[in-house]
Amino acid sequence: MAGFLSFENISKKFGRQTVLSDVSFSVEKGKIFSLLGPSGCGKTTLLRICAGLESPDSGRVILDGKDITDLVPNDRPVNTVFQNYALFPHMTIWENIAFGPRVDKRPKQEIASEVEKYLEMIQMTSHAYKKPAQLSGGMRQRVALARALINHPQVLLLDEPLAALDLKLRQRMLVELDELHDKIGITFVYVTHDQSEAMSISDDVAVMNRGIIEQMGPPAEIYEAPKSSFVAAFIGDTNFFDGTVTEITDNDYSRVQLENMGNQQMLIFNDRRLNAGDGVHVSIRPEKIDISAEPPATDRKKNILKGHVEDIIYMGNSTKFWIRVGRQLISVQKQHSAFLLDQKPIRFWLAWHADNGYILDNYQDADRSLLPINVTEPQKPEKGHKQK
Amino acid sequence: MEKCKSKIPFFTTLGIMLLFYLPMLVVAVDSFNPGRYSGSGWNGFSMRWYVKLVQDQDVISALINSLIIGLSATATAVILGTLAAFAIHLYTDKLQKVHRLMLITLLGIPDILMGVSLLLFFISLKMELGLFTIFLAHVTFCTSFVAMTVLARLQDFDFSTVEAARDLGAGWAIIIRRVIIPQIAPGIIAGALLAFTISIDDFVITYFVYGPGSTTLSVYIYSMMKHGTPVIINALSVILIIVTFIMAYAINKLMSRKNENIA
Numbered sequence: 001m002a003g004f005l006s007f008e009n010i011s012k013k014f015g016r017q018t019v020l021s022d023v024s025f026s027v028e029k030g031k032i033f034s035l036l037g038p039s040g041c042g043k044t045t046l047l048r049i050c051a052g053l054e055s056p057d058s059g060r061v062i063l064d065g066k067d068i069t070d071l072v073p074n075d076r077p078v079n080t081v082f083q084n085y086a087l088f089p090h091m092t093i094w095e096n097i098a099f100g101p102r103v104d105k106r107p108k109q110e111i112a113s114e115v116e117k118y119l120e121m122i123q124m125t126s127h128a129y130k131k132p133a134q135l136s137g138g139m140r141q142r143v144a145l146a147r148a149l150i151n152h153p154q155v156l157l158l159d160e161p162l163a164a165l166d167l168k169l170r171q172r173m174l175v176e177l178d179e180l181h182d183k184i185g186i187t188f189v190y191v192t193h194d195q196s197e198a199m200s201i202s203d204d205v206a207v208m209n210r211g212i213i214e215q216m217g218p219p220a221e222i223y224e225a226p227k228s229s230f231v232a233a234f235i236g237d238t239n240f241f242d243g244t245v246t247e248i249t250d251n252d253y254s255r256v257q258l259e260n261m262g263n264q265q266m267l268i269f270n271d272r273r274l275n276a277g278d279g280v281h282v283s284i285r286p287e288k289i290d291i292s293a294e295p296p297a298t299d300r301k302k303n304i305l306k307g308h309v310e311d312i313i314y315m316g317n318s319t320k321f322w323i324r325v326g327r328q329l330i331s332v333q334k335q336h337s338a339f340l341l342d343q344k345p346i347r348f349w350l351a352w353h354a355d356n357g358y359i360l361d362n363y364q365d366a367d368r369s370l371l372p373i374n375v376t377e378p379q380k381p382e383k384g385h386k387q388k
Numbered sequence: 389m390e391k392c393k394s395k396i397p398f399f400t401t402l403g404i405m406l407l408f409y410l411p412m413l414v415v416a417v418d419s420f421n422p423g424r425y426s427g428s429g430w431n432g433f434s435m436r437w438y439v440k441l442v443q444d445q446d447v448i449s450a451l452i453n454s455l456i457i458g459l460s461a462t463a464t465a466v467i468l469g470t471l472a473a474f475a476i477h478l479y480t481d482k483l484q485k486v487h488r489l490m491l492i493t494l495l496g497i498p499d500i501l502m503g504v505s506l507l508l509f510f511i512s513l514k515m516e517l518g519l520f521t522i523f524l525a526h527v528t529f530c531t532s533f534v535a536m537t538v539l540a541r542l543q544d545f546d547f548s549t550v551e552a553a554r555d556l557g558a559g560w561a562i563i564i565r566r567v568i569i570p571q572i573a574p575g576i577i578a579g580a581l582l583a584f585t586i587s588i589d590d591f592v593i594t595y596f597v598y599g600p601g602s603t604t605l606s607v608y609i610y611s612m613m614k615h616g617t618p619v620i621i622n623a624l625s626v627i628l629i630i631v632t633f634i635m636a637y638a639i640n641k642l643m644s645r646k647n648e649n650i651a
Contacts, residue, residue: 053551074557086552090570099566100556151556 004029005155010059012045019045021211032181032188034198037208043191047157051080079148080157085140087132093143094128100151118146138169155187174201195235207231228362232283233370239330241282245274253354261326266303267354281363286333288356291321293345301354309346323348412629419622437623450608458587461526465583469534477542494532503596517599525597526587534579541575578642585635
């Protein structure tokens with residue numbers, strides 16, 4: 001595998017529980033790479049393996065062409081920002097930042113000037129002689145960053161660095177982190193369970209679930225073209241439709257007979273080989289669906305459905321509609337829809353372009369539980385369901 | 389906050405003060421009374437017994453024995469107790485639960501039982517009774533006290549700071565010296581002070597396991613009560629009370645510092 005930092009076939013068990021199974025991926029130099037997933041998906045374990053705080057049962061970690069799997073943490077050109085920052089409570093900010101260089105036995109003069117430099121970088125010069133307990137969460141965060149960066153690591157590992165901060169501060173720190181990355185240009189590996197954090201800061205994201213990587217790629221690709229039901233449901237919000245292919249209309253599109261929705265059919269973009277009769281699962285994002293009180297203009301590649309309002313939730317920057325079509329609840333999210341709120345119609349037309357639906361490679365019923373509302377009523381699995 | 393108008397707290401405090409400290413007050417006052425016998429009335433203020441005390445060779449040698457035992461038992465207990473606390477805190481398996489229970493039980497076992505069992509044990513090993521047997525006996529209970537105070541401190545100890553230190557390139561020698569010990573030091577010092585105080589004060593266990601030439605202060609005070617001049621004891625007691633008060637104050641200070649420097 002090419003790449004600056006590579007994980008090759010990493011497996012790890014804690015007792016009987018498999019935490020990572022055969023995970024491989026690589027990170028390009030100077031990029032921000034995010035490991036995103038729910039708690040217990042193995043993302044932090046992967047980070048700790050990279051830091052040397054945990055060793056894998058099998059597999060290798062390669063950094064810049066060198067195998068670092070068996071090196072102790074002190075010998076790795078890698079530093080970590082811990083989730084709760086793990087600052088030394090008995091040391092001042094100055095001493096905290098100086099810890100690495102002092103262990104490294106750099107000359108005293110050099111340490112002093114380096115520490116000053118990093119204090120300035122995080123704009124904390126005036127707090128140098130305070131103890132960590134006297135600082136706010138955001139300040140402690142910056143100290144943890146400086147304490148790691150002063151060692152000039154080749155890779156900075158960040159373990160949920162913003163999880164302990166409130167929303168506003170989190171957004172500001174995210175911008176600061178991004179600016180910092182632009183300035184120093186080293187590789188960041190960023191672990192988070194927050195999809196919006198991962199989306200906004202990363203060059204590449206690996207979505208993890210139960211010890212494997214479900215999908216890896218740039219944020220836009222992961223959001224727009226989810227490969228599995230887990231990715232579709234974990235990142236953002238989505239609608240799942242179950243159906244059976246009835247017709248391959250041309251090379252790019254196929255027609256799908258939908259379950260739970262009476263006789264409705266849907267045209268869908270199809271970039272894989274499907275045959276009539278195959279069972280498929282389709283994901284469509286709520287904001288990709290247009291909603292109107294009047295019948296929309298028809299188009300050859302447009303899917304149009306009619307449904308009843310189940311619920312309307314006003315969320316400020318947008319409005320969420322729950323529309324029932326047959327036995328399926330469809331969520332639709334739209335901006336500038338005040339008129340729809342005022343008029344309170346009970347019937348709506350939904351419309352979306354065939355390109356906005358994605359056939360999922362990998363579908364699991366359990367992933368529906370990640371959605372705010374289980375959008376279909378429970379049903380028995382049918383014969384036609386093949387996982388593609 | 390509104391002022392509490394109830395008189396109950398006041399009377400409770402007063403009751404405790406009287407019950408606990410009135411006898412000590414009597415001793416303290418008496419120690420400055422130059423009369424030869426207690427109860428012979430106040431004969432004016434005098435430091436006579438204090439002067440006599442520091443001139444008494446037997447008292448001095450008993451004090452030295454007590455200090456030797458106290459310091460050596462405390463030093464040993466600090467090491468054993470701290471290690472025990474780490475074992476109990478870090479591992480939650482059955483063995484460590486039993487370990488914890490055994491340490492706590494040791495604090496509650498009647499002294500006389502411990503004294504008898506230790507004596508029989510030493511005799512069965514054909515050990516000569518003396519400073520060394522007293523030292524061993526004191527190490528047993530001192531270790532429990534140190535382990536308990538260090539355990540309390542470890543509740544607030546963030547082990548991720550150890551990982552952070554490893555991540556920043558530190559080896560174990562540096563981690564122990566610069567990261568672990570400074571953070572649990574208040575617990576260790578409090579435990580050491582507690583252990584030292586109890587070691588100096590201990591009479592019952594010491595009485596069973598002491599031998600010729602190894603009389604400690606508490607044992608000597610007892611023999612003075614029985615045979616000699618009990619009036620020096622008053623002066624000696626006052627000094628012991630003052631030292632104990634200072635120690636108790638220090639221990640209290642150290643233990644309440646618990647949360648101050650934790651994020």
